[in-house]
Amino acid sequence: MLNFSGSSKRRVVNLGDRKKPVTSHSFLEQSKLTRIQRDQERTREKSAIILQRYITRYLHLTRFYRSLIKEYLDKDITNDEEFVEWLKVNIILCKWYFPRHGNRESIALMCDKLTSSIWSIPNDLIEYLFQTLVGLIGNESVEDKQTIFHTIKFLYDQHEGLNVKKLTLYLYQYLSRVDNSLGKDHRKEALDMIYTINIQDSFENFMQVLKLSYTEPNPTYLKILRPILATERWNYNQPDLIQMLASYLSILGDVEYTHDDFIIIGNFLENVECTVRSEEEPIEDADSQETPDNTIYVSSAVVSQLEKLYSSNFLKTTINLLTSDSSGLGLGILVPLSNLLASFTGKIPMFISIIPGCFDWLYRAIKEDKSFKLFTNYKQDYIVGDIDHNDMFWELVLLFQKSYSYWLIVSNDLESFAQDKLSLENVKYYLKFLRTVCLTLVFRKKQPEIFSSYSELKKVSIGLLNQLYLKNLRLKFLNQDFWIPSSIKFDIDTLIRLTAEEELEEDTEMEGGVPSFSFKNVQSPDTLAKLEILKSMPYFISFKDRVRIFQALIELDRGRNTGAMLNSFFFSETPGISADIRRDHLLLDAFTAFNKSGHNFKNRIQVQFYNEYGKEAGIDGGGITKEFLTSVVKEGFNPENEFQLFKETIADNQLYPNNDIYTKITHDIDPVQQQVRLQYLRFLGMIIGKCLYENVLIDISFAPFFLNKWCNMKNSINDLNFLDNELFINLMKLTKMSTEELQALDLNFTIIEKVNTKTYSFDLLPPNGAATPVTSSNILQYIHQLSNFKLNQSLTIQTRTFLSGLFQMISSNWLNMFDCFELQMLISGEHTDVNIDDWKSSVEYGGYLENDLTIKYFWQVVEEMTIQERFKLMKFVTSVGRVPLLGFGSLNPKFGIRNSGSEINRLPTTSTCVNLLKLPDYRNKQVLKEKLLYVINIESGFDLS
Structure with missing residues (x-):
């Protein structure tokens, strides 16, 4: 019989959480893992018991043998035999136990016994004991070296003739490790012992003591050091040499230097090949100068000791040694000193410059050497044959050239060839030598061993040659063919x-x-x-x-x-580089269109001009671009324009950046407007770069001191003559005034700049320029600081901004090939008259023959024109009113004259983009002349076409 529950659906039974039945295999695996874990626990427990037992045993034995050692060390000794046995055991302890397990208590007991014992130490044991103790003080793991040191000192004082091998070295190592923690008396005690032993150990080990720092003079140490260092030679790494030299100078103190002291200092400097800077020197100061690769940084204490070598007394005495001692001692000191301390490198050239007759002595010493005669009289541009080694001669040349280079910087053109320096004739003669030296150094770079300090000699020699080249540009004392090599051919x-x-x-x-x-x-x-x-x-x-x-x-x-x-x-999308330019807003439109174009400004640009009547005629095939560039230059560099970006020099109306911009920026006057002016300056730099890039000559003249910045040349006081000749002459007058006359002028190290109706003061010697009066002792510094402000500081921001635009178009390396006067020619061409014969020979005719009547009349008219009219004709045809730098043959396309028909009422027209003159066949000289002069003077752009 079936039971009915009221639902006809099958009941769903969820068996997802049902446990997996345990199988015999998984049970065995679990049992195995449990058994392994129990075994591991038993092993760990057994190991811990064994380890604990051994550690306990070790600690017990350690305490036991330490107590035995202490008991033995503290043992009462009643006779010499017991003391000898005690010594033998202690020597074994010193050699084998204390280096590994030494402790203060044991060592103290042993040392106390050795120093307080009444028993004598046999000779056969004292030497061995002494060396063993010395070994202990040289061992880093041994504690209480101070106690060991006193024991060593006691034994050394009690027994003469002990072998002190390595003792000074170990004592130096001991002092260098614990120098800061030692008391002053104990440190002196250890140093005294080193100096007492000195070279009985060895010269090399004794010299280590100079690597320690010294804070005060010590006549006793000095008396020991002088005879040793004056007769020995040595060489160490550069940081150690500098520290050792500083230590010797500290030991010397303020005593008057003897001849031996100069020999010792010379021996140190002979091996110095580095430049030294202070670790405390501000980073910006170090970065403001070129830092050599061999620069090392030392403490200010070391620097203060090295500064003694640049004192007036030391340098004067050394220079006297140079001119009176034929051994070369003075030379061996001065040459390394000229590079040693970075902040004092100019002091030696300064002293040589101010000591009367010093330049003359150096010049004569160089001139009388056979090496000088070889280089001066050599027929070729550089020496290809054998050159004798002559280190002293090249060191003398290096010192002279550094000093003369300094003199050229600080002197002005009016005093460069003063009587107590080098005469003009001597300079010209030396230049023959210098030119050959420079070229030889360049061509013999694979044989630097021929010259002393090859790299430095080459750098200094080329630098001096460049300085004299620039001076010759201003004074013209050399023939131009001096700079033309006779045997070097350049491909x-x-x-x-x-x-x-x-x-x-x-x-x-x-x-x-x-x-x-x-x-x-x-x-x-x-x-x-x-x-x-x-x-x-x-x-x-x-x-x-x-x-x-x-x-x-x-x-x-x-x-x-x-x-x-x-x-x-x-x-990608090609950047657009075209612009619509309104003639009455030319600079603004040009700036808006191209200022942000960057490197794309190098590419071809398309310009469409608009005048008051609308769009101008003409297709820009290059000619309109040329006109655009020359027009922007004319408006942008006009000192009277809206922005007043440039000023003109007083005498020659040459352009340089407006220094008002710097004054306003530094005094936070209308900063937004100044930034706008800087942006326009940068854009004008791009425009000049574009002119150079497109070989467009422009009718503009820049001041030489401004152009110097383009080609990486430094301005000097002589360049102030270009800026303001009257100021330059007045400054030179100051150098001849007495102290009383200077005091009457009440000058200080400040300068007043006027902007509009307000004046602003600048400190020439921050932060104390206003409180520093100008005297006869600092007048040269005042002149140079003022010149630096006028030529460099007040133009820095503007020049840097302008050059950033210029160098975006033209590599600075390319401009470095030229001097400032050559750069001016590169920009605006030569200001000489047109070479008509060169012009004729380079013309291409179209529809004309060279002998046609109109062509003959054309050249006759050109010959009758003034220079300015010929320039205007050039501008009418090529849009550039200057002769091509490389002649008319370099024009691309060639200058062309094309027959434009026989209608004599028509005016000549041009296609400036292809340098083409479209000349009607007038066959009448007077008509041709009238029409030609009319069109070149009307300046109507492209409307005539």
């Missing part, structure tokens, strides 16, 4: 290729890539030397050849940019 195409490859390699490295190869590895030394000349002494290559290199590098750069632009065209 300009090779130099172009190498320069381009070098730049590409540098760009690859800057971008984090690895060049596929270094071009320098596959070039001959001769070729690389010529490349170095281009970079460091470019005036040995003719100006026109350097212009060729400059223009070729631009073309290579243009090719790279074109390739990049094509990639941009195919793979």
Whole structure:
């Protein structure tokens, strides 16, 4: 019988949580794991018991044998035999036990017994005991070295003739490790012992003591050191040498230096090859100068000791040694000192400059040497044969050149060849030697061993040659052919290729890539030397050849940019580089359109001019761009424009950045407007760069002291003459005034700058310039600080901003090939008259023959024009009113004259983009002249076309 529960659906039973039935296999596995865990616990417990037993046993035995040792050390001794046995055991303890297990109590007991015993130590044991104790003090793990030291000192004092081998070395190591924790008396005690032993140990070990710091003079130590150091030679690493020299100077104190002291200082400096800076020197001060790779940083205490070598008395005595002692001692001190302390490197040249007759002595000493005669009289540009080793001569040359270079910096052109310095004739004669030296150093770079201090000699020699080259640019005391090599031939195409490859390699490295190869590895030394000349002494290559290199590098750069632009065209949106320019808002529109274009400004730009009547005629095939650039230059560099970005020099109306911008920025006057002015300055830098890039000559003249910044040259007091000749002359008058006359002027180290109607003061010697009166002792410093403010400081922000725009277009390395006067020619061309014969020979005719009547009349009219009219004609045809730097043959396209028909009422027209003059066939000289003069003077842009 079936039961019915009220539901017809099958009941669902959820078995998801049902436990898995236990099988025999899983039970066995669990039992095995439990058994293993029990075994591991038993093993750990057993191991712990064994380890505990051994540690307990070790500690018990340690305490036991320490108590035995203490008991033995503290044992009462009643006779010599017992004391000898006690000594033997102690020697064993010192050698085998104390170095590993030494403790203060045991060592103290032993040392006390040794120093208080009434029993004598046999001779056969004292030596062994002494050396064993010395070994203990040299062991880093042994404690209480002070007690051991007193025991050693006691034994040393009691027994003469002991072997002190390594004792001074161990004592030095002991002092160097615990120097700061020692009391003053104990430190002196240890030092006294070292100096008592001195070279009985060994000279090398004794010298280690000078590596310690000394804080006060010590006549006793000095008496020991002098005879030793004056007769020995040594060499250590650079930091140790500097510390040892400082220690010796500290021991010397303020005593009058003897001849031996100069010998010792010379011996130290002979091996010094580094430049020293203080660890406390502010980072910005260290970064403001070029820091050599061999610079080391030391404490201010060491620096203060080294500064003694730059004291007036020391330097005067050393210079006297130089001129009176033929041993070369003075030379051996002065040459290293000129590099040693970074903050004092100019002091030695300064002293040589102010000591009467010193330059003359140096010059005569150099001139009388056979090496000087070899270089001066050599017929070729550089020496290719054997050169004798003559270290003293080259050190003398190095000292002279450093000092003369300093003199050229601090002197002005009016006093450069003063009677107590080098006469002009001597300078010209020395330049023959210097030129040969510089070229030889460049071409013999694979043989630096020929010259003493090769790298430094080359750097200083080339630097001095560059200084004299610039001085000659101002004073013109050398013939131009002096700078033309007689035997060195430059392959300009090779130099172009190498320069381009070098730049590409540098760009690859800057971008984090690895060049596929270094071009320098596959070039001959001769070729690389010529490349170095281009970079460091470019005036040995003719100006026109350097212009060729400059223009070729631009073309290579243009090719790279074109390739990049094509990639941009195919793979992304091509950046627009065109603009509509209103003539009455030319600078504003140009700035708005192109200021943010960046590197794209190198590419071809498209300009559409608008005048008051609307769009101007003409298609920009290049000519309109030229007119655009020259027009922006004319308006942007106008000192009277809205922004007044530039000023003109008083005498020559040459342009330089307006110093008012600096004054307003530093005094927080209208900061927003000053930022706008800086942006326009940067844009004008881009415009000048674009003119150079497109080979567009512009009618503008920059001040030489401003152009110096473009080619990485430093301004000097002589450049103040370009800025303000009257100020320069008045400053020179100050140098001849007496102290009373200077006091009457009431000058101090400040300068007042006027902006509009307000005046602002600048401190020339911060922070105490206002409180520092100008006297006869600091008048030169005042003149140089004032010149620096006028030529550098007050123009720094503006110049840096302008150059950031210029260098975006033109590599600074390319401009470094030129001096400031050559840069001016690169910008605006030569201001000489047009070479009509060169012009004629380079013209291409279309529809005319050279002998046609109109062409003959044309050249007759050109010859009758004034210089300015010829420049206007050039501008009318090419949009550039200057002669091409490399002549008319370099124009691309060539200057062309095309027959535009026989309608004599028509005016001549041009296609400036292709340098083409469209000249009607007038066949009448007077008509041709009238029409030509009319169009070149009307300046109506492209409307005539």
